[in-house]
Amino acid sequence: GENVEQHPSTLSVQEGDSAVIKCTYSDSASNYFPWYKQELGKGPQLIIDIRSNVGEKKDQRIAVTLNKTAKHFSLHITETQPEDSAVYFCAASINDYKLSFGAGTTVTVRA
Amino acid sequence: GAVVSQHPSWVICKSGTSVKIECRSLDFQATTMFWYRQFPKQSLMLMATSNEGSKATYEQGVEKDKFLINHASLTLSTLTVTSAHPEDSSFYICSARGQGKETQYFGPGTRLLVL
Numbered sequence: 001g002e003n004v005e006q007h008p009s010t011l012s013v014q015e016g017d018s019a020v021i022k023c024t025y026s027d028s029a030s031n032y033f034p035w036y037k038q039e040l041g042k043g044p045q046l047i048i049d050i051r052s053n054v055g056e057k058k059d060q061r062i063a064v065t066l067n068k069t070a071k072h073f074s075l076h077i078t079e080t081q082p083e084d085s086a087v088y089f090c091a092a093s094i095n096d097y098k099l100s101f102g103a104g105t106t107v108t109v110r111a
Numbered sequence: 112g113a114v115v116s117q118h119p120s121w122v123i124c125k126s127g128t129s130v131k132i133e134c135r136s137l138d139f140q141a142t143t144m145f146w147y148r149q150f151p152k153q154s155l156m157l158m159a160t161s162n163e164g165s166k167a168t169y170e171q172g173v174e175k176d177k178f179l180i181n182h183a184s185l186t187l188s189t190l191t192v193t194s195a196h197p198e199d200s201s202f203y204i205c206s207a208r209g210q211g212k213e214t215q216y217f218g219p220g221t222r223l224l225v226l
Contacts, residue, residue: 032213043117043204043217044155051213089154097143097213101154 002027004092006102013080014110021105023090024072030092033066033073034099038087047088048075080109114138115207117218124195125226132190132221134205140185141207145215146178149202161188195225 003026013019025033031052036044050057050064050073057064061080066073077084087106091099114137124130134144143162147155159175161167161182169175179191188207192199202222206215 034214036217041220041222043115043220046214046216049214093213097208097215098145098157098160099215103154 002030002092002094002100004090004100004102006090006105008105009103010106010108012108012110015080015082017080019075019077019080019084019107019109021075021088021090021107022072023074023092023102024070025092025100026071027092027094028068028071029094030071031095032093032097033064034091035062035064035075036089036091038089038104040086044089077107080107082109082111085109113214113216115141115205115216115218117205117221119221120219121222121224123224123226126196127194130192130195130223132192132203132205132223134188134190134207134218136186136207136216139207139209141188142185142210143208144182144188145206145208146180146188146190147204147206149204149220151202155204158190192223195223197225199223200225 006023034049037047038044061078063076087104089104090102093099116135118133146158149155158173159167159169161180163182167180182188204220206217208215
């Protein structure tokens with residue numbers, strides 16, 4: 001099955017700086033890559049997703065890039081704010097829609 | 112749009128009892144719902160996939176007689192933890208997906224504590 005690796009496991013950034021989280025996947029057939037943000041005690045919230053026919057997608061301060069050849073995709077958060085502090089999960093799926101999740105990255109934004 | 116609710120948000124029960132958790136899609140029809148389990152500081156582990164009107168598909172290692180799933184309608188799926196034991200204590204999260212859609216929307220989760 002699909003194996004998704006996520007790095008780093010923890011990330012501390014100064015408010016206003018950028019944060020980058022990277023994920024790699026094993027199955028070249030994967031074609032859908034969502035990113036979720038999970039705050040303590042809550043369910044994951046979709047923040048952005050990208051499909052394999054697109055190399056980059058941006059939504060305000062959040063962007064995702066995909067390199068199909070290298071089988072990796074990244075989340076970029078610019079101008080970080082304290083409310084960006086959370087656990088972020090990447091995921092990948094093939095056409096059967098089951099998501100394979102990365103291990104998660106705990107992001108802390110220092111004020 | 113795309114709101115998923117879960118009930119209850121918290122449940123404490125005695126060992127040996129059964130607990131039912133409801134997952135509802137509030138503003139869309141969910142042809143597929145997923146049930147996950149999450150331990151502290153860990154990722155989400157898929158337990159089973161349920162399609163409306165059919166039997167759930169369980170992941171390897173998940174006991175189907177222990178975790179009963181019913182997807183009775185396009186807006187409701189239930190997970191029943193039967194004869195719960197302390198090791199079943201966890202955070203249970205459902206997600207829902209509309210027909211022909213890839214995006215899964217997650218519920219807020221249910222924290223189960225078995226004493």
